[in-house]
Amino acid sequence: MRNIQVTPGAATLLALLAAHGALSRTDLAKHSGLTQGAVTKALRPLLDEGYVHELATEPGRVRAVGRPSTPIELRADREDVLGIKLTDDTAIGVLTDLRAEVRHSAELPLPSPDVPEVVGVVARLARILLERRDSEGIPVAGDRARRLGLAVSGDVDRTRGLVRYSPFLRWRDVPLADLVAAATGLSVTVENDVKSLACKELLTGAGAGLRSFAVVTIGAGIGCSLVVEGTLVAGAFGVAGELGHLVVDRAGPACHCGSRGCVEATASTAAIEHALASATGTQGLSVLDGARLAADGDEAAARCLTDAGDAIGTALAAVANLFGPQRIVVTGEGLDAGPLIPAAARERFQRQAFATAARCELEFRPMPLLGWAAGAAAVAVQNAFRPTNRTASSSTVRTRRSDEALQVRQAVQ
Amino acid sequence: MRNIQVTPGAATLLALLAAHGALSRTDLAKHSGLTQGAVTKALRPLLDEGYVHELATEPGRVRAVGRPSTPIELRADREDVLGIKLTDDTAIGVLTDLRAEVRHSAELPLPSPDVPEVVGVVARLARILLERRDSEGIPVAGDRARRLGLAVSGDVDRTRGLVRYSPFLRWRDVPLADLVAAATGLSVTVENDVKSLACKELLTGAGAGLRSFAVVTIGAGIGCSLVVEGTLVAGAFGVAGELGHLVVDRAGPACHCGSRGCVEATASTAAIEHALASATGTQGLSVLDGARLAADGDEAAARCLTDAGDAIGTALAAVANLFGPQRIVVTGEGLDAGPLIPAAARERFQRQAFATAARCELEFRPMPLLGWAAGAAAVAVQNAFRPTNRTASSSTVRTRRSDEALQVRQAVQ
DNA sequence: GGGATTACTTTCCCAGATCAAGTTTTTGTC
DNA sequence: GACAAAAACTTGATCTGGGAAAGTAATCCC
Known part of the structure; x- marks a missing residue:
C-alpha cells in the first residue's frame, strides 16, 4: 500500500474489516487476538492514510450504558x-x-x-x-x-x-x-483462476472468517480449490484440487484423461451435452436446452442433468470427508441450468458425507464470467x-531461504 | 521442557534437528530463516540445558577452505x-x-x-x-x-x-x-491415532521437512491424515481424512455407513475376510491365509487381495489429486499380507493420478502395533x-480469543 | 453532579529478531 | 612462516511489534 508500512497487526485488521464490514476497536481486538492498545496503534497509520475511517457511533445499540463504540470501516474506495x-x-x-x-x-x-x-x-x-x-x-x-x-x-x-x-x-x-x-x-500478481476465486471468498465472500472451506466450479471443466486453516492448498507439484478427475463411477464414460467415470466425464458442460445428444437423439443441444426440455417433462434430458448433479454430489462428499470444510461453495457457468443439478448433488452428498462431515454447508451460486x-x-x-x-x-540470500524457512516455521505451530 | 523457555526460534531449531539430524549453525540459519546471530542466541539455552550438543567437526568435508562448521545434534536421550x-x-x-x-x-x-x-x-x-x-x-x-x-x-x-x-x-x-x-x-496430550502417526512422520519420519504429505492406514478400518503446508488438517466438525468412506465403486458391496462401495467395504480386514469366505467357500480365513492361498496360486483368493489394493489405489489417487502431497505413506496391519495389495494399489494409482499428481511418492510400510x-x-x-x-x-480472555484469533492471523499470510 | 460502565489511549517495557561489525579457525600462497 | 582468503560463528547495538496496566473519554442512570 502506498506510503504505508503494513505491520502484521495492520494486515490482520484489514482482513477482518474486509470480511466483517465495520467493527469497533474493541471488537477488532477480540477478533484479532491483539490487545486494544495494539489495535489503536496499528489503526493510526491506516486512518492517517485513509485506508479506514471512523463511522458515527451506531445509533441502534442495545446496551445503553457506557461509552459508545466507534465503528471502523475499511475505505474500500481508497485504491x-x-x-x-x-x-x-x-x-x-x-x-x-x-x-x-x-x-x-x-x-x-x-x-x-x-x-x-x-x-x-x-x-x-x-x-x-x-x-x-x-x-x-x-x-x-x-x-x-x-x-x-x-x-x-x-x-x-x-x-x-x-x-x-x-x-x-x-x-x-x-x-x-x-x-x-x-x-x-503495475504491481502484478498471477494466480490460478479457481484459487483466485477462493481468495475472493476468503477476502469478503462465503469464506470470510472460516477456518476451512472449498470452492468448486463447474462448467467447461470441474475445478476445486481448498482453504485449510486459512491457507490455500497449493500442492507439492502444482496440482491440487483436481476434483475433476476423481472417479465417481468406474463403469462411467471414458474421460480424456485416460481414466473412466471422472466427474468431468459426467458433469462438465461438454459431457452433459454429449449425454443429452445420445439420450434425446438430437444433436447440438446445449445444457440450457437440456434444462428447458427437462422442465417440459423430458425424462431423458432430466436424467442427464441429475446424473451430472449426482456425480458432483459424490465429489462434494469426497471433499467433505477428506477435509471437513465448514462450507463448500459451488459456482460456475454449469449452475445456470436450473435446480436439477444442485438438487441431485445435495441428495447424493447427504448420503455419502460421513458423520459430522454432512454438517458442511453447500452453497450453490451461479456466477457471471466477470466473477x-x-x-x-x-x-x-x-x-x-x-x-x-x-x-x-535486504538480500538475495533471504529470498532464497524464505521458501523452506516458512515451511519449517509453520510446521512448528 | 524443564527449566527452559522455548522461544519460537528455539522451537524451529528443535524441529529441524529432530528431522534432519545434525546441522551446523549456518545450515540451521539457512533452513530456519533466522539469522546466524539469532541461531547462536537461541541455541545457547538449549546447549546449557543439554537438549542439544556440539559434535566434532565433521571430517569428510569437501571444500577445505574456511573455518570448519560445528554440527549441532539433538540430544534425543535428554528426556x-x-x-x-x-x-x-x-x-x-x-x-x-x-x-x-x-x-x-x-x-x-x-x-x-x-x-x-x-x-x-x-x-x-x-x-x-x-x-x-x-x-x-x-x-x-x-x-x-x-x-x-x-x-x-x-x-x-x-x-x-x-x-x-x-x-x-x-x-x-x-x-x-x-x-x-x-x-x-504427567503432562498429557491426547490425539487421534492416525493424526498421531502423522505427527511422528512429521517429526522424524517420512514427512520430515515436507510441505505436504499424507498418512494412510489400512487394517480394521481405513484411516487417513493429511498434512498441508506443515499443518495437520483438523476438519471443521472434527471429521477429516475420512478416506474409508470414499466411494470407489458405486456397484460395490454395502458398507456399514449406509453407502455402497466405500474403500472400507472393500479393503478393510473384515471386508477382505468376508470376500475371501465367499470367493473360496471356506469360512474363517484370515487375510494372511488369503495371502498364502494366493501365493500358492489360488486365483480367487488373489483376486480378493488385488480388489482391495485396487480400491486403495483409487483412494490414494483421490488424495493425490485433491491435495497434491509430496508423499503418501501407507501403513498399518493390512500391509502384512504381502505384495499383492501394494502392487494393485500402485497400478491403479498410476492410472488415476492426474498429471503431476502422479509424481507423488507412495511408500508402503508395514508397522507393528507399537508404531x-x-x-x-x-x-x-x-x-x-x-x-x-x-x-x-495470563488471562481467560486471551484463551477464549485465541481460537478465532489464530485463524484470522493465519488467513493473513 | 457523581457513580457505573464501557471504549479507547497512553506510556512504559520487553522479547525476539535483525544488522553489521567483530573474532575464530581453517586452507592456500608466496 | 607470515599473510591473505574464506567460511563459521559471536557480539552488541538497535529496531520492531506487541503486551500490561494505568489513565482518559463518553455515555447512562440516579
Missing part, C-alpha cells in the same frame, strides 16, 4: 485494483475496489496464445479499464490502481508470478507477472494487505 | 517420553526418546471401556514403563519422562485434551487428558518443542 481473467480466446477485465467488488468491466479478444501478444492485450485492457473510469467520471477517492491481478487456468506459481503450465494457452514456464509488470508499470476477473482482483488485494516485510528487499 | 495407544481391549505403551524412537514397551489389557478403569490402566501402564526402564538399568542421560501422549481412534480435540467421540470405546466428551494427568502427574504408541509419543514431543507462550497463562 482501485484491476483484475483480468485470461481464457483461451478472451481477456476479461474488471476494475474493483479494495473489497474486490466490481466497479466496471471491459473485455478484449485474444487472437492467439502468443505470449507477447497476450501481454500486449492485457496491457491494453488495463489501460482501457483505467481510462474508462476516468472518462465516465467515476469518483476517485484515492489512488489510481497500481495493482493488477491475473487469473489463468492451469498450474501457476504465485510467488514467482510464473505460469508453469496452461493447457488452454499452451504455455510452459511463462514469467507472466514480470512481463505484464514491465508492460504496464473470475473479480477473483483475480482479490488476489491483488490480498497482496496489498500482506505485511510488508522489510527484510524481503 | 524420556511416554506414548500409549488405546484400542478397544488393550493399552499399548512405549517409552521413547525425544525423536519418538521406541526404547521399550509394555502392554495391559483393557477389561472394559469404563472411563475410570481405563484411566487407572493407563496410569498403571505408565508406571510400569517408567519402572521397567529403571529396573533394566537403561542409561538415563536426562530427565525421567514427564510427558505422556495418548492416541485414540475417533474424534479428538487435541487442544482441550478431549475425546469427543470414540466409537470403539463408546465414549463421548471424555476429558481424558485432564483425567490421566490427575492420575499420573501407534510411538505416534502418541511423537505428539507429546511436538508439544515439548512448541514455544512456551507466556501469555497463555
